[in-house]
Amino acid sequence: MSTPETPDVLKDEYKYGFYTDIEADSAPKGLNEDIIRFISRKKGEPDWMLEWRLKAYRGWLKKKEPRWAYLDYPPIDYQDICYYSAPKTGPAGEVDEELRKTFERLGIPLDERKRLEGVAVDAVFDSVSVATTHKDILAEKGILFCPISEAIREHPDLVRKYLGSVVPPADNFFAALNSAVFTDGSFCYIPKGVRCPIELSTYFRINARNTGQFERTLIVADEGSYVSYLEGCTAPLRDENQLHAAVVELIALDDAQIKYATVQNWYAGDKEGRGGIYNFVTKRGHCRGQRSRISWTQVEVGSAITWKYPGCVLEGEHSVGEFYSVALTNHRMQADTGTKMIHIGSHTRSTIVSKGISAGESVNSYRGLVQVLPDAVGCRNHSQCDSMLIGDKCKANTFPVVEAENGSAVIEHEATTSRISEDQLFYLKSRGITEEDAVSLVVNGFCKEVFKQLPLEFAVEAIRLLELKLDKSIG
Amino acid sequence: MSECGADFEIKDLCASVEGKPILKGVNLRVNRGETHALMGPNGSGKSTLASVIMGHPGYEVTGGQICFKGRNILDLETEERARLGIFLAFQYPVAIPGVTVAKFLKTAADAMRPGGAKVSSAAFLKELREYMAFLEMDPAFINRFLNDGFSGGEKKRMEILQMLALKPAFAVMDETDSGLDIDALKIVSKGINRLVGPDFGLLLITHYERMLRYIKPDHLHILMDGRIVHSGGPELVKRLEEKGYDWVRQEFGKEVLAE
Structure with a gap:
């Protein structure tokens, strides 16, 4: 596995920037109904799925790309993207050796003997899922965890019932695009009363050049069930921008709980802003049942452009939505991210903790909506949005919107902006701590409330990533 | 320049x-085993001296030397000075x-031994608890965020706790007594x-001389207008207590003005 495309100077900064030289089965560039038929055929999908895609595509054609976010990027040529790329693999059921090596290098062993303790992983490479581990443990409990393309074939009733029920294809431009061309992603169903005994995880890897990644994740937690889910993502270093437009839908029925955590580390482009992933993602959870609970935790340290607002529709009475976010931007990265909490049911509660860290010449914006509908009695929201600036060329913005249409709502919003001060660094250095360690101590302290929401080993990984991303951003 | 002889010498x-001169030729020697007090009216440059010893980036050294353990430390980073044993x-x-507090102190204790073996967490915590008891601090302090929402007295005790934990060879206490009530001052x-x-x-x-009732200095120096104008033994404390700084100004002020 050679890495001819990785400039030496960048190797230390983005260690996942290698490219796997593997033969791929790709669609020609461009988007039209034939391409969608091609994808659907490749996936062996039933007719209803193709129709659903085509309808989404026709809707997308009428939509305009949103430009209201605080982001600046050149127009995207949707005809210059390849919408399907699958690694050519060996005999059915076996993971190709190169792919196995790739994921090992990413710290995700697919081998059942070496598999990660306590985490079932679905590994997605470009447009297809290449392996899912721990299937035995999950099967025992009746938990379904498989590539969504497999779910469409094997569990069509469940998929038809829930797909698009939280994020309809017409929801927005990127959701429509995803609905038309999504290739893979994970499907997860936790039966009634089952507490998933291990973490479920999907690892997304973009490898091929000029290829968009459009994954779709659907998680359904039936009554009284519990699941904790983790998502990781990386991509090779490239000079061109690559588009990633995912849709994630979560559904929690009565008394169910879903914890969804993301460590997003797509390639962010170089110091001058060349290359990097354009990350336009629609993530939404639906607390459909009473006393259900959905929490989003995201650590966003990658992508050239991030446009992402994981939200909760709190329909079931007494349901709870949570959003914990750390978004770090450095160099020329731009992030416009936040959440939406829609209180439909009475006595629903939501918590928002957002920590934005901007360094270099980056721009980091928080955008949030807290809405309480007229019939929702006794709702509460607490929002805390903190920004930290490192250096004097970066920017932080906060755009919080509150729409309380029921007078009984209690909504609190706190926001702070701080700068890592020379005095803080001097104080820590006077105790023998190096400048780099001092910065990471201050930043980790700043993000503490969010990191404690992550499973321990992922919190450690997140802290390490943050340190890596901030390295040499001072002074 | 002349060689560095004493354990600590400015x-x-x-x-x-x-661009505004604050320190204008300070000379001071502190040998190991000695306690020196530095006093002076507001604005005389006391805190500037403390910051310069530790290498605060906001101050520009325009001349002279600070020697510690036989070398000039002015070209060292702040953290290197700390590792050399200055607090x-x-x-x-x-x-x-x-x-x-626990995380910070453990990080600092490990940083003091770069490349060396890390301190065992259990042993370190045990030691910290002992120091905290000695300083009459609530053991729950260890899990509070460093100096965040601490009262003035709590912050000063935290400084002393750090000093005990890091065991420096030479320490500068910058107005540690200010804002303390008598009980806190004793602790x-x-x-x-x-x-x-x-x-x-x-x-x-x-x-103030107040603190010198509890910590007996071997030598006392008076800093005025960026220069040590007078030095003496412990008897000077009493004189300052009785007469304030006016006599110093009268006796030594001319020298300062003559510059």
Whole structure:
């Protein structure tokens, strides 16, 4: 596995920037109904799925790309993207050796003997899922965890019932695009009363050049069930921008709980802003049942452009939505991210903790909506949005919107902006701590409330990533 | 330049802030085992001296030397000075939200031994608990965020706790007594005295003589207008207490003005 495309100077900064030289089965560039038929055929999908895609595509054609976010990027040529790329693999059921090596290098062993303790992983490479581990443990409990393309074939009733029920294809431009061309992603169903005994995880890897990644994740937690889910993502270093437009839908029925955590580390482009992933993602959870609970935790340290607002529709009475976010931007990265909490049911509660860290010449914006509908009695929201600036060329913005249409709502919003001060660094250095360690101590302290929401080993990984991303951003 | 002989020595030190000279040729020697008090009216340059010893980036050294353990430390980074065994107890300790006292102190203790073996967490915590009991601090302090929401007295005790934990060879206390009530002052002094001994040098910067009742200096220096204008033994404390700084101005002020 050679890495001819990785400039030496960048190797230390983005260690996942290698490219796997593997033969791929790709669609020609461009988007039209034939391409969608091609994808659907490749996936062996039933007719209803193709129709659903085509309808989404026709809707997308009428939509305009949103430009209201605080982001600046050149127009995207949707005809210059390849919408399907699958690694050519060996005999059915076996993971190709190169792919196995790739994921090992990413710290995700697919081998059942070496598999990660306590985490079932679905590994997605470009447009297809290449392996899912721990299937035995999950099967025992009746938990379904498989590539969504497999779910469409094997569990069509469940998929038809829930797909698009939280994020309809017409929801927005990127959701429509995803609905038309999504290739893979994970499907997860936790039966009634089952507490998933291990973490479920999907690892997304973009490898091929000029290829968009459009994954779709659907998680359904039936009554009284519990699941904790983790998502990781990386991509090779490239000079061109690559588009990633995912849709994630979560559904929690009565008394169910879903914890969804993301460590997003797509390639962010170089110091001058060349290359990097354009990350336009629609993530939404639906607390459909009473006393259900959905929490989003995201650590966003990658992508050239991030446009992402994981939200909760709190329909079931007494349901709870949570959003914990750390978004770090450095160099020329731009992030416009936040959440939406829609209180439909009475006595629903939501918590928002957002920590934005901007360094270099980056721009980091928080955008949030807290809405309480007229019939929702006794709702509460607490929002805390903190920004930290490192250096004097970066920017932080906060755009919080509150729409309380029921007078009984209690909504609190706190926001702070701080700068890592020379005095803080001097104080820590006077105790023998190096400048780099001092910065990471201050930043980790700043993000503490969010990191404690992550499973321990992922919190450690997140802290390490943050340190890596901030390295040499001072002074 | 002349060689560095004493354990800690400041020679002809000049420093300025934003182009304005504050220190105008400070000379001071502190041998190990000695406690020196540095006093002087407001604005005389006491805190500037403390910051310059530790290498605060906001001050520009325009001349002179600071020697410690046989070498000029002015070209060392702040953290390197700390690792050499210099400690500064801050007049205004800074808050680091989200970082617990335990985490911070463990990080600092490990940083003091770069490349060396890390301190075992259990042993370190045990030692910390003992120091906290000695300083009459609530054990729950260990899980609070560093200086975040601490009262003035709590912050000063935290400085002393850090000093005990990091075991410096030479410490500068920058107005550690300011803002303390008499009970807190006694505890803080008890903490400082615990380190005082044949291998420890101490420079106590203070505005009032009050603290010197609890920590007995061997030498006392008076800083005025960026220069040490008078030095003496412990008997000077009493004289300052009775007469204030006016007599110093009258006796030594001319020298300062003549410059």
